[in-house]
Amino acid sequence: MRPFELTAPSTVDDALAAPGTVLAGGTTLVDLMKLDVLTPEHVVDITALPLRGVHGSATGGLRIGALERMSDVAAHPETPAVASRALLLSASQQLRNMATIGGNLMQRTRCSYYRDVTVGCNRREPGTGCPAVEGANRMHAILGTSDSCVATHASDLAVALVALDARVELVHADGGRTLALTDFYRTPGDTPEVEHDLRPGELISEIVLPPVPDSVRSTYVKVRDRASYEFALCSAAVVLDVRDGRIADARVAVGGVGTVPWALPAVAEALRGAPLTEEAFEAAAASAADGARPLAQNAYKMSLVRRTVVRALLEATEEDRT
Template structure:
């Protein structure tokens, strides 16, 4: 790890004025600094800033510094969000990692994390070895010739499905953005991963009130049940009335370069009967547009199956 200057302001204004790379739980940043993937000259510890609190009176609001474990355990948090957090990491990491940091975590692509090899995210224009290399864990949706890395966050998938917004603060003022619009597909600029402007930080996550989101879940398929990143995941919320689906929210993870909302699947589910055949028909639409690589073609089949598994879980008592 290279030398750096560390500051720990106690107010948001002071943190924004001081700049630097912001440190919350450190579960991603410190790892990448040890690997020399990131070498910030100035690190600003923001843990003393009052960006905490969980409110559930009208939708959900939680401060960016809330720890993953605390949000997951809160009784007013929708099941899809809670379950995504619980399946994200070990208990020790959930106790340390912040919600804001989780949403901004960098890809787990092994080429990105190895400074001895090229990576367009790390060094724009250097190339993407994963396109022809070891790519079993990589994306099949939203990819480009410049980057095929998957987005690593589980809870981001659930939050995108539930129309979450982010409150952002910077020296130029505050703004609110939809989480689904916040993330950027790689295109020709894979180093630009989101809409966070220089000097900005996430202050709060907001999820609109959706009463039927109490009937939601997050299914994560991975190589092992212990701490592991998703091969494929699905966040699903259903409004079921009289044996039919009145409304639905569906998003997928582990398959896209960003958390992948699936509006065509949602549209196909609306009005459909609570029936496995209807679920399979709707879920098949999730695989449209996939671009499989040499070692991850199985994800095109796994994605619809994961969605069907989530749908069956949510409707077990309605069939």
């Protein structure tokens, strides 16, 4: 790891004024610094900032401080089931005890080419190419890709939050702004180095969730090569409002297959009004891979994403169907 200067501001204003790379839990940043993928000269430790708490909002939803630990949010009684399950499946207990919610949303891709400084990578060094397009790409994305980048987004939590229609509160020196999480992330296009809409001089302060009625059923399903501490080959988050044996409303998002947490509005629309049957779920999930661009080694994700969505729908509605 290369030498760097560390500052540890105690107020948000001081943190916003401090130049450098932000450190929260450090579970991604420190790894990448050890690999020389990131080599900041200045690191700003924000762990002393008061960006904490899990509490109800004025609209009846939930507000989660960006510096809350993953383990604490997963265990909080007001955290929706889909988000709690995504957090529990996302990392080991040790990492969940360190990693923050804001940091989880900002984590970098686990693409092996991005993390290997001996090869080119457009995300790490724009203009050096994307070896994954023709290389080892079994784990890579099929949705939201471009010729410049096919890396998958790593966060399980972000997939669940997209299905919950979450927003992120951003703070800067002149005030703040709010973005839907679906607008926060950017697909690679011709600028894969620009992964999100967090601007210089801004911090994530809170994640805001809308109210979740008692009639809502939700879950998160993660398909991976091994059961412990592994990134998703495919995942699905479903949030369903079930009334009188039918789906009154639905939101569906998938991970492990997209360059960003990937919402599936067409699948959600097909579910609205549908009965709680496997046949109806399969029909709705038929469009889950629409627009996909499979590579030589990951075409299996075309059918896997459909099957994963169906599995999540069956799991979320199991009690209603028995």
